[in-house]
Each structure stands twice: as C-alpha cells, then as structure tokens.
Amino acid sequence: MTENKSIDDINHFIDHGSITSQQILVVSLCFLFNMLDGFDITAMAVVASPVSVDLALTPDLLGWIFSFALAGMMVGAMALAPVADVIGRRALIIISLLIVGVSVVMTSKAESLTLFMMLRFISGMGAGALLASQASLAAEYSPNKYRALSVAIVTAGYPTGAMMTSVVAGYILPEYGWRTMFLFGGVVTISMVVVAWFMIPESLKYLLEKRPANALTKINSILAKLKVPKLKELPDLEVKKEKKVSIVGNMKMLLSPEFRRLSLMLWTSFFCAFGTLYFLMSWIPKLMENAGYDMAVGRDAFLLFNLGGVIGIYLLGILSVKWKLTNLILNLSIVSAISMISFALIPNQLNLLFILILIIGILQQSAFTGLYGVAAKAYPTEIRSTGVGWAIGLGRSGAVVGPAVAGYLILAGYDMSANFIFFSIPMIICGLIAYKLDID
Numbered sequence: 001m002t003e004n005k006s007i008d009d010i011n012h013f014i015d016h017g018s019i020t021s022q023q024i025l026v027v028s029l030c031f032l033f034n035m036l037d038g039f040d041i042t043a044m045a046v047v048a049s050p051v052s053v054d055l056a057l058t059p060d061l062l063g064w065i066f067s068f069a070l071a072g073m074m075v076g077a078m079a080l081a082p083v084a085d086v087i088g089r090r091a092l093i094i095i096s097l098l099i100v101g102v103s104v105v106m107t108s109k110a111e112s113l114t115l116f117m118m119l120r121f122i123s124g125m126g127a128g129a130l131l132a133s134q135a136s137l138a139a140e141y142s143p144n145k146y147r148a149l150s151v152a153i154v155t156a157g158y159p160t161g162a163m164m165t166s167v168v169a170g171y172i173l174p175e176y177g178w179r180t181m182f183l184f185g186g187v188v189t190i191s192m193v194v195v196a197w198f199m200i201p202e203s204l205k206y207l208l209e210k211r212p213a214n215a216l217t218k219i220n221s222i223l224a225k226l227k228v229p230k231l232k233e234l235p236d237l238e239v240k241k242e243k244k245v246s247i248v249g250n251m252k253m254l255l256s257p258e259f260r261r262l263s264l265m266l267w268t269s270f271f272c273a274f275g276t277l278y279f280l281m282s283w284i285p286k287l288m289e290n291a292g293y294d295m296a297v298g299r300d301a302f303l304l305f306n307l308g309g310v311i312g313i314y315l316l317g318i319l320s321v322k323w324k325l326t327n328l329i330l331n332l333s334i335v336s337a338i339s340m341i342s343f344a345l346i347p348n349q350l351n352l353l354f355i356l357i358l359i360i361g362i363l364q365q366s367a368f369t370g371l372y373g374v375a376a377k378a379y380p381t382e383i384r385s386t387g388v389g390w391a392i393g394l395g396r397s398g399a400v401v402g403p404a405v406a407g408y409l410i411l412a413g414y415d416m417s418a419n420f421i422f423f424s425i426p427m428i429i430c431g432l433i434a435y436k437l438d439i440d
Contacts, residue, residue, distance in 0.1 A: 025199065026200070029195070033130060036192060037157070040100055042306075046302060049285075050177065051065075055116065057113070063410075065120060069121065072127070073125070073392075074393045074396035076128025076393075077393035079125075079393075080125060081386070081388070082385060082389055084389075090196075093130060093134065101190035103123040104185050105182070106119050129389075134154050136376065136385045140204065151376050156309070156313035159307075159361075160306070162281065166299045170296070204222050207219050251386060254386065254390055259379070263391070265436060266391045267394040269329075270371055272398060273364075273395070273398070276426045277365065277399070278398075278399035278402045280364070281306075284357070285302045287416040288301050305361040307358060308358040309362070309366075311361075312361060312367075316367075320370065324439075326439050328366075328370055329435070330431040330434055330435040332364075332366050332370070333432075336424075341420070343356045343420050371430075375387060375388045378439055402423065406423070
C-alpha cells in the first residue's frame with residue numbers, strides 16, 4: 001500500500017509515533033560506534049606512563065599528546081561533520097569509522113613523537129565527525145519526547161568505551177604492552193565499517209529534504225522498516241528548502257541574527273565543560289600515580305570516573321523527559337564543581353577518593369551530555385549537523401586547552417588537589433550559561 005504523504009506528515013510520525021525496532025537499531029548502533037571511539041581516543045590516558053618512558057616525554061609534552069587527539073576531534077566536528085548535511089549522515093559515519101580505525105592501527109607502529117602526534121590528530125578528526133553525525137542521526141530517528149534520551153544514550157557510548165579501556169588494559173598492558181592496546185582498538189573499529197555499511201540507514205529527513213539519487217526508493221525502504229505505508233512519489237518541498245545546499249551557507253546561518261546568541265552561548269558552555277571533562281579524562285590515571293599510587297589504582301580511578309559518566313548520562317536522559325534540560329545542567333554543573341573541590345580537600349584516603357571520583361563522573365558527564373541534547377533540539381534540520389558539529393568543535397577547543405594547561409600546571413609543581421580546584425571553575429560557568437539558554 002502507498003500513500004502520498006507530506007514531509008510534515010512523516011516528521012509528525014517520527015515526533016509523535018511509537019518507537020519501532022528500526023529506531024532502536026539506529027540508536028544502538030550509534031552507541032556501539034561511539035563506544036569504540038571512546039576506547040580509541042582515551043586509550044592514551046591508561047598507557048600514558050609506558051608511552052612517556054618509550055618516547056621520553058615530560059608532563060608538558062604528554063599534555064600536548066592528549067591535546068592533539070582532542071584538537072583533531074575539534075577539526076573533525078567543525079570541518080567534516082557539516083559534510084553530512086551534503087553527503088548524508090550514513091556516508092560520513094562509514095568514512096569516519098575507517099579514518100579512526102586505520103589511524104589507530106598505525107599509531108601502534110609509531111616510533112617517533114611527531115608521527116605519534118600526527119596520528120592521534122587524524123584519529124581525533126574521525127572521532128569528532130563521527131560523534132556529531134551520530135548525535136544528529138539518533139535525534140532525527142527519535143520521537144520528540146525521547147530525543148534528549150536518545151542523544152544521551154548515544155553519548156554514553158564514549159565513557160562506556162573509556163571504561164572498557166581500563167578493563168582491557170588490565171589484560172593487555174602487562175603481557176603485550178601499550179602498542180597492542182592501539183592495535184586491538186583499531187582492528188575492532190575497522191571491522192565496524194562493515195557493520196555500518198549494511199545496517200546504518202540514512203537520515204530520513206535528509207533524504208526527504210536533500211533528494212539524493214534514488215531518494216524515493218531509499219525512503220520507502222526505511223518507511224517499511226518503520227511500519228509506515230510507502231510513498232507514491234516524493235512530497236513537494238517548501239520553497240525555502242529548494243535552495244542549493246551550501247556548507248559555507250549553513251555555517252554562516254549559525255551567526256545570523258536568528259541563531260547568533262544561541263550559537264555563542266552554546267560554544268562557550270561547551271568550551272567550559274570540555275575543558276574540565278578532558279582534564280579529568282586525560283590526567284586521572286597519571287595524577288593518581290603522581291600522588292603515590294600504582295598504575296592499577298590509576299586505571300581503577302579512571303574506570304570509576306567513566307562508570308560514573310555512564311550512570312550520569314543515562315540519569316540525565318531519564319530526568320530530561322520530565323524536567324527542563326537547561327535547569328538540570330545548571331544544578332548538575334554546580335554540584336559537580338562542589339564535588340571536585342571536596343575531592344581536593346579531603347584527607348588522602350583511597351576508598352573515599354574512589355567514591356568521590358565516581359560521584360564527579362556522574363555529575364560532570366551528565367551535565368556535559370545535556371549540552372548535546374540542547375544543541376540537537378535548538379537547531380532546525382537543515383543546519384542541525386552543522387550546528388551540533390560547530391558547537392562540539394568550537395567547544396572542543398576547551399578539550400585542547402584543558403589537558404595542555406594541566407600539563408604545564410603539573411610541570412610547575414601544582415599537585416592533583418590544585419588541578420581539581422582550578423578545573424571546577426569552568427563547570428560553574430558552564431551551568432550558569434546553560435541556564436540562560438532556557439531550552440526544554
């Protein structure tokens with residue numbers, strides 16, 4: 001059976017219809033691919049000590065290695081993610097997985113600091129583009145009520161992968177060394193290219209609005225999986241959507257009078273949250289070692305922080321169904337800053353430190369994830385990937401700055417407590433700005 005639906009009819013079905021197995025598949029695959037991203041990018045945190053020995057790295061150089069991968073993620077989110085609005089989300093996801101997988105495998109063979117940093121940058125580029133594309137795809141396949149939850153689930157893949165980094169490292173590092181960690185992550189990521197090729201659908205909204213070759217056939221294939229009658233023909237486009245797609249034009253729209261305030265505030269809040277998050281993601285294992293604990297304790301602290309992140313992200317997704325998203329971000333950001341200060345001031349008791357690092361992970365990463373939901377909800381479909389990509393990309397400059405600044409602070413003699421207090425301040429700023437955005 002076929003029907004002549006309008007674009008609004010199909011959008012209404014997605015926004016207000018029940019959840020189907022196809023929608024669950026999309027969110028699940030995006031979660032899986034993001035989990036591999038988390039493993040590949042954060043592997044550096046748990047192998048920092050042996051890499052430092054092999055490459056003779058001082059804390060400032062180690063900080064720059066962390067920052068190079070994150071700088072790549074910034075470039076990928078800003079320069080590659082907008083391409084999804086032209087070639088489609090599916091194509092960019094496949095390309096990004098290949099970039100990450102191949103570059104991570106090559107990292108396992110790197111012998112020089114220069115090559116190592118270049119490969120980390122390339123891996124970051126693929127990861128940055130992948131995350132933005134997946135967040136947009138999951139948002140577009142989700143009913144409006146559960147959109148923030150879907151984005152939260154996908155985003156939770158990253159700390160889940162980081163958590164698995166600690167677990168896998170416990171088996172691989174003692175017997176096979178740090179190079180095998182990268183080899184393992186890269187090979188698994190490359191294998192996911194095949195999975196994505198056969199199982200990831202294109203964005204339905206992209207097909208309806210951008211009209212690539214064989215659009216009607218592709219749309220009807222997706223509608224069948226969504227249990228919706230097929231189309232007889234493509235619905236008419238609104239006049240405003242007949243403009244030629246322009247990446248540069250989409251970028252300029254972000255600073256148009258309609259979106260300028262939103263964009264600038266989003267970029268600043270992402271900058272603050274990224275700076276604190278990636279200070280923690282990069283330096284927790286090494287700082288624990290510097291405080292006198294062994295590598296295993298550092299890996300356990302890293303695992304607990306990311307376990308807290310997974311819990312917090314799902315908690316944020318659930319709470320966002322009932323409460324305003326920007327209000328939640330404010331409260332979570334402030335309490336996460338208080339927790340970081342508490343971590344810095346308490347006596348040096350390991351069990352108490354472990355409990356606090358778990359709490360910090362829950363609070364900080366749930367607040368951070370809320371920003372993805374805000375970005376996905378704030379921009380219209382035609383510039384959504386561009387908007388999310390630039391928010392993540394410009395915000396990720398904070399991720400570049402954070403680990404590098406921490407490296408110089410450590411080199412200057414500031415200990416773990418001083419660093420935790422210093423990086424609690426951006427979370428307070430993040431929460432206050434997010435509150436001003438006032439988005440459900």
